Amino acid sequence: MTGPRLSRRSALGLIGAAGAAGVAGGFTAGAARGDDAPSTTDLVVPFRGKHQAGITTAVQQHLYFASFDMTSTAGREELKSLLADWTAAAARMTRGQDVTDEGAVGGGPYKPPDDTGEALDLQANALTITFGFGPTLFEDADGRDRFGIADRRPKELVELPSFAFDLLEDRFSGGDLCIQACANDPQVAVHAIRNLSRIAFGRAQVRWTQLGYGRTSTTSKAQATPRNLFGFKDGTANIFGSDGSDLATSVWADDSDQPWLDGGTFLVARKIQMLIESWDRVRLEEQEAIIGRDKGEGAPLSGGTEFTEPKFDVFSTKAGGPAIPMDSHVRLAHPDHNGGARMLRRGYNFVEGNNDLGQLNAGLFFLAFVRSPQQFIDVQRSLAKDTLNEYIRHIGSAIFAVPGGIRAGDSVGSGLF
């Protein structure tokens, strides 16, 4: 690296002990990541460790997510080389470095720069890059095993079933591979996906991408609970990155049929359009009954404060029934009514202009990490009765197996081969 990239280089001096250990030692406790201060620009989140970063990591402010399909001519060797190249580039970028040693301006005048350069002066900003594999990577729609890895497919990695109220569009759904980039500066996340897409040229191509402009969940007790576009706090009951036993029970897929999934998890992505203008015409009482919480504080309608556990058997004389209505979101989504299932959520708000009626194209890009996709399926089936369905539409859907952490010298997905 040469002179002009001083700002990115200087970030290296700020990694500190945790980052250095993460790089050199190969293993860093996932829990240690959970409570990082989320908003510093110079924070480096270790890329290598027991688990991939970006799962229990304190949720960063911005997301750029991409789903990829392998190209029609790519075979086993192309997939292997792609994963190796992606790993090398991700390891560098998460340290705040350019994508290669030659970077944006160091490769000389006579070739396109290795790095696209728009993050040249930006530090790591807690960038995490998390990789996942979709069902079609193992067996495509025609039943072909394009990469000779059909026997490495976790038996639970199958397309999600249809749900009531699904209005899925192909252009927001599926994919052979996914990359989740989260950072406290949006340009850093966009830069990461753009450069990884560029590296994939000829081997994989972007299927769909999603910009999340603001987080709706928190995985750290140090973070305030953010609000979704319906104005309600979201993620109050989320699993925190420091909740070791909850993570073991609900997130890490250590007992799957595939050893390469040890320390890994499943990722469910749903693009949920929110019918903002309709919601905004609902009176406060009804909004709160639909959600099952009060809007200002976020407390369950059975009483208490934001972090009080909902009491589903509390009767309300005024409501003439349960204080938390039978068809409320909180009741139907609660682990008590779903066999104890909990999900580690990492959703982001999105806003993408407006439709021809002047209504906002906006909503929630729902991301959840689960030990088994069945956790999501059970909750989503339970939500068929949710009155919230009047105000939302699921328009995109994808599922990915997220391999365990990447050890020093290794590449993501090496266990597939």
Place this chain on the structure above:
Amino acid sequence: MTGPRLSRRSALGLIGAAGAAGVAGGFTAGAARGDDAPSTTDLVVPFRGKHQAGITTAVQQHLYFASFDMTSTAGREELKSLLADWTAAAARMTRGQDVTDEGAVGGGPYKPPDDTGEALDLQANALTITFGFGPTLFEDADGRDRFGIADRRPKELVELPSFAFDLLEDRFSGGDLCIQACANDPQVAVHAIRNLSRIAFGRAQVRWTQLGYGRTSTTSKAQATPRNLFGFKDGTANIFGSDGSDLATSVWADDSDQPWLDGGTFLVARKIQMLIESWDRVRLEEQEAIIGRDKGEGAPLSGGTEFTEPKFDVFSTKAGGPAIPMDSHVRLAHPDHNGGARMLRRGYNFVEGNNDLGQLNAGLFFLAFVRSPQQFIDVQRSLAKDTLNEYIRHIGSAIFAVPGGIRAGDSVGSGLF
């Protein structure tokens, strides 16, 4: 306001002297806004003053911009009441308050909340709300003077002419009115536009909106120069908010034919798609020749550092011609080659998924404030020879007259009536 909105209320305690003066005194020097620290969450930028905020204000991290059309049934009284309602709501939101006193949860259970609530726990985040009027507000496409204000149209407020390489789409162009919301938290900017759209119901409707995820310009010497999606520093030669004489010469339209435009300006908005994948295949030397600056440092190719003035008569033996090529962007856009025209730019990057070929829908949402639209027209015509045109497409265009600052007790645009 009641208890649950403590966080928004607490922001009020943090306004400090500048905010209080802006609110109470009616006038605050525009220049004083230029060098505010840009990134604090509790910063309140005075809404009222000699000029509207959001022009010379140190550029915030995030933008949400909306263009509106008046509804077919709205007349003069509806326009007047809309502008009054918008002014009242904007004054509150820029102080970090809910949109009305009753706000998101204070209006009781039996009506839809006045405020949509997603910014309940967020502070002002330097929110600025800037209003503008399009040519069609004064005379629509059929030549009708719908609001009885045709004689208040500034003579320079006409649709922009066609330029070489324009590929404009109606869905990103035009509008009777515009609102620019800038803030250091994207949810705060989105909340502002959403609530102003809601207030407009029945009187005006959204025509198009644009989310800008990261700034590409700076109007303050305290801000580092950001990079656009081609990886180059953008806005190096921008006018700073503290440059009083430059602002008087190039930005404030104090000599227009309309007194209501005193202290105001013209706003040109252009949605510029950048052909990212094509650009990324260009060798570094050619990228730098196209821009006329080096990529790492941002110095003009005639030598020096980022802030060195370009020397257009320096000869390069290597290039066999001018060091800064004749068809380079810096040369063609420079004031020396455009009758001294300078623009106060306030652009933002955008990324909106990808097209069917997997290419990014990404680029620059160009915003410039000018004393006369002719400044933009001259530069844009000069840029017809710009080799950069191979890598960009203008897909949206709009022009607005931005009235002067709003005095205490007054509403934006009161001078129209």
